[in-house]
Amino acid sequence: MISIVWAIVFILLAPVAGGLVAGIDRRITARMQGRYGPPILQPFYDVGKLFEKEHIVVNETQIFYVICYFIFMVFTGALFFSGADLLLTIFSLTLAQIFLVLGAYVTYSPYSHIGAERELIQIMAYEPMVILAAVGMFVVTKSFNVSDIASSTIPVVLFIPGIFLGFLYVLTIKLRKSPFDISTSHHAHQEIVKGITTEFSGPSLGLIEVAHWYETIFLLGFVYLFFGFNPVLAIIAITVVYLLEILIDNTNARVKWQLALKSSWAIAATFGVVNLGVLYLTGV
Amino acid sequence: MAYLKKSPWIIHYDASSCNGCDIEILACLTPMYDVERFGIVNTGNPKHADIFVVTGTVNEQNREIILNIYNQMPNPKAVVAVGICATSAGVFRECYNVAGGIDMLIPVDVYVPGCAARPESIIDGIVTAWGILEEKRKTMNTAPAAADAAAEPGPVVQEPAGGAQ
Numbered sequence: 517m518i519s520i521v522w523a524i525v526f527i528l529l530a531p532v533a534g535g536l537v538a539g540i541d542r543r544i545t546a547r548m549q550g551r552y553g554p555p556i557l558q559p560f561y562d563v564g565k566l567f568e569k570e571h572i573v574v575n576e577t578q579i580f581y582v583i584c585y586f587i588f589m590v591f592t593g594a595l596f597f598s599g600a601d602l603l604l605t606i607f608s609l610t611l612a613q614i615f616l617v618l619g620a621y622v623t624y625s626p627y628s629h630i631g632a633e634r635e636l637i638q639i640m641a642y643e644p645m646v647i648l649a650a651v652g653m654f655v656v657t658k659s660f661n662v663s664d665i666a667s668s669t670i671p672v673v674l675f676i677p678g679i680f681l682g683f684l685y686v687l688t689i690k691l692r693k694s695p696f697d698i699s700t701s702h703h704a705h706q707e708i709v710k711g712i713t714t715e716f717s718g719p720s721l722g723l724i725e726v727a728h729w730y731e732t733i734f735l736l737g738f739v740y741l742f743f744g745f746n747p748v749l750a751i752i753a754i755t756v757v758y759l760l761e762i763l764i765d766n767t768n769a770r771v772k773w774q775l776a777l778k779s780s781w782a783i784a785a786t787f788g789v790v791n792l793g794v795l796y797l798t799g800v
Numbered sequence: 801m802a803y804l805k806k807s808p809w810i811i812h813y814d815a816s817s818c819n820g821c822d823i824e825i826l827a828c829l830t831p832m833y834d835v836e837r838f839g840i841v842n843t844g845n846p847k848h849a850d851i852f853v854v855t856g857t858v859n860e861q862n863r864e865i866i867l868n869i870y871n872q873m874p875n876p877k878a879v880v881a882v883g884i885c886a887t888s889a890g891v892f893r894e895c896y897n898v899a900g901g902i903d904m905l906i907p908v909d910v911y912v913p914g915c916a917a918r919p920e921s922i923i924d925g926i927v928t929a930w931g932i933l934e935e936k937r938k939t940m941n942t943a944p945a946a947a948d949a950a951a952e953p954g955p956v957v958q959e960p961a962g963g964a965q
Contacts, residue, residue, distance in 0.1 A: 551834040555806075555839070558807070564806075568803055717847040
């Protein structure tokens with residue numbers, strides 16, 4: 517019963533929280549660049565505007581895929597916050613992402629296609645590390661259930677610091693921040709126009725934005741799991757992690773996809789696998 | 801709700817401009833003027849844009865491109881012609897390779913004269929375009945057919961000044 521309440525709270529409040537996080541992100545980014553920056557509520561104005569615009573559709577199917585992307589992204593977060601199986605949550609997240617890729621592929625735009633291809637590469641890049649994070653949490657807490665991990669009194673992060681650092685590395689990919697904003701970016705006009713979202717306009721684009729807010733809150737919830745033993749510390753950790761992501765975003769140039777893929781796998785193979793090996797050898 | 805006023809995204813196209821006005825447009829995005837504080841974002845994608853900011857004159861090579869960008873933008877949309885070349889072709893009006901200002905091809909909502917237009921006047925032009933966007937949204941909702949007809953660029957019958965000889 518509690519779990520359903522958590523899922524409903526997530527569905528209702530995550531867009532509000534996610535939009536505010538995006539707004540604060542834009543303001544801090546502006547301050548880092550020596551600018552004043554937009555209002556904190558700017559992401560809500562943007563999405564409100566997008567829903568007022570005409571809906572230009574290249575292929576009717578793309579609306580279907582965008583709605584599927586949105587539904588599965590909400591489903592992912594709802595599963596996570598209801599305390600369900602962490603692996604199922606990760607598979608649902610991947611499925612949501614695949615729907616977005618399909619939505620970009622059904623249009624015949626080269627920019628949309630290159631964005632879709634790069635999105636697939638990004639999925640390949642972050643997936644091993646995210647799975648390793650789930651496995652690491654299982655080894656430490658003996659459970660794949662989010663509810664068990666979150667309420668565990670074991671200081672998870674102290675047992676899997678390598679996996680935590682590796683997760684932070686792929687978090688940059690998931691949050692679509694430089695240096696890994698290769699599939700879609702606000703700053704890559706000459707390279708990919710707008711990448712995977714090039715052919716989405718008006719309400720479709722608004723829905724993608726809202727889905728990304730849900731995703732952000734889900735990912736910050738994932739960071740919470742590492743610090744579940746101390747909620748206050750967890751909130752501080754989430755804040756520090758997000759500020760660190762903004763700093764990385766503003767101090768790095770976009771890399772080529774080869775480097776994004778290789779470095780993510782290298783991090784997963786070293787930090788992640790070595791950490792798991794140490795846990796195995798010490799018999800935790 | 802009038803969200804359009806709070807989040808006008810622009811697309812910038814240099815239609816054979818000398819780059820003077822374009823540098824001034826990009827100056828608006830710098831910390832000195834920082835138009836993002838009004839929610840203005842320079843998108844590179846006509847499908848995401850609300851305001852088409854165009855500099856330079858129309859000629860035979862960019863005619864197709866200007867029309868293409870304009871037609872790909874979802875309604876409601878506004879066009880801001882920046883610089884005297886975009887406004888009326890300026891000193892290049894009589895050139896054999898210049899067809900005229902942007903308004904000979906697509907309906908222009910705001911003219912920002914100047915050579916080059918100053919960032920302050922460009923920002924003023926874009927702020928003026930918000931009100932026009934909001935009016936267009938109202939007509940779009942009440943009479944979609946009329947708005948569609950108004951949004952059509954219409955056949956281009958005007959010959960380039962100086963003829964094709």
